[in-house]
Amino acid sequence: MAKLLILYTGGTIGMRTASPSDPSSPLVPQDLNQLRQQLPKAYDAAHQLDFMSLPQALDSSDIKPPDWQQMAKLLAKAYGHYEGFVVLHGTDTLAYSATALSFMLENLHKPVVFTGSQLPLGFDNSDAATNFNAALEVAALGAALPEVVIVFAGNIWRACRTRKQHTHAFDAFGSPNTPALGQITDGVDLQQATIQPGADFCLRPSLKSHVLHLALTPGLSNAAWQHLFKMPDLDGVLIQSYGAGNAPMQPVFLACLHEAIIAGIPVVNASQCPHGHVDMHTYATGRQLADIGVLSAFDMTYEAALIKLMWLSAQPHLSLAAWSDNLRGELSQT
Numbered sequence: 001m002a003k004l005l006i007l008y009t010g011g012t013i014g015m016r017t018a019s020p021s022d023p024s025s026p027l028v029p030q031d032l033n034q035l036r037q038q039l040p041k042a043y044d045a046a047h048q049l050d051f052m053s054l055p056q057a058l059d060s061s062d063i064k065p066p067d068w069q070q071m072a073k074l075l076a077k078a079y080g081h082y083e084g085f086v087v088l089h090g091t092d093t094l095a096y097s098a099t100a101l102s103f104m105l106e107n108l109h110k111p112v113v114f115t116g117s118q119l120p121l122g123f124d125n126s127d128a129a130t131n132f133n134a135a136l137e138v139a140a141l142g143a144a145l146p147e148v149v150i151v152f153a154g155n156i157w158r159a160c161r162t163r164k165q166h167t168h169a170f171d172a173f174g175s176p177n178t179p180a181l182g183q184i185t186d187g188v189d190l191q192q193a194t195i196q197p198g199a200d201f202c203l204r205p206s207l208k209s210h211v212l213h214l215a216l217t218p219g220l221s222n223a224a225w226q227h228l229f230k231m232p233d234l235d236g237v238l239i240q241s242y243g244a245g246n247a248p249m250q251p252v253f254l255a256c257l258h259e260a261i262i263a264g265i266p267v268v269n270a271s272q273c274p275h276g277h278v279d280m281h282t283y284a285t286g287r288q289l290a291d292i293g294v295l296s297a298f299d300m301t302y303e304a305a306l307i308k309l310m311w312l313s314a315q316p317h318l319s320l321a322a323w324s325d326n327l328r329g330e331l332s333q334t
């Protein structure tokens with residue numbers, strides 16, 4: 001019987017309709033006690049479970065970087081007492097939170113499993129119980145899976161390579177550039193090599209989270225670029241460029257990026273294409289970015305690139321020189 005800790009943060013899995021008598025009223029989060037009343041007793045029989053919650057259960061659209069830090073601190077405090085952890089989370093920003101925790105929880109020796117659902121636990125034909133049960137099984141693997149993963153619709157995904165890919169389908173998550181770590185069918189079937197801890201577990205929650213994320217769209221004016229780059233206290237910029245990392249040859253745009261880089265603000269180039277990798281050397285429209293020192297996001301998801309930028313900028317023991325290192329399995333070897 002594995003001893004597991006469940007951290008409830010909110011999300012559809014624990015939601016109910018705002019008005020119990022009106023099924024068309026919007027979904028709102030319930031607190032942990034209400035969620036626990038809906039969990040079938042069988043779960044407690046298979047594992048020894050303890051529960052905790054964020055101070056307020058949230059729709060994950062409301063989760064912010066300080067909430068990631070709080071989750072990481074709660075798990076780190078409980079780290080020695082459990083064989084594995086399950087984080088119940090809304091699906092909308094689940095990939096961001098799970099990625100943030102993969103950077104903050106360094107040298108994990110046990111699993112941190114994020115899951116949620118597309119329909120609340122209390123609804124007919126919900127995916128919530130299946131996902132919850134699968135997450136418990138994966139968390140019970142203990143030392144065999146020492147990383148942060150997302151368990152959803154029978155798949156186990158490396159958190160920092162994963163995105164929400166479907167608004168409503170039960171099979172909502174995917175890793176565009178890497179296969180699933182495994183599946184849960186009759187038991188857990190791990191098919192890919194897992195991350196191995198190099199030293200003792202360590203909590204590194206610092207972030208510089210004031211990062212501007214800009215998706216390029218055709219025809220953005222010079223005035224718009226100048227306005228955007230006037231944002232005070234910028235910690236970094238993430239450009240989501242076209243194709244293999246290409247951007248318009250617009251002198252004002254380039255000057256904005258260059259001024260930021262000269263001022264010590266890192267600029268990262270991730271692609272709008274979910275699959276493949278950034279290569280800023282094929283076209284002049286990409287080379288102009290490499291020439292001024294824009295960093296490549298390689299084949300990272302833009303979520304992973306964003307969070308790696310926030311995290312790495314705040315680590316005094318590392319520096320942006322570690323940008324192209326594969327720190328948590330977030331990129332294919334470069």
Ligand code: ASP
Nearest residue numbers: 011012059060090091092
């Ligand atoms: N809006 C919800 C959330 O992210 C969606 C979900 O959980 O599926 O909290």
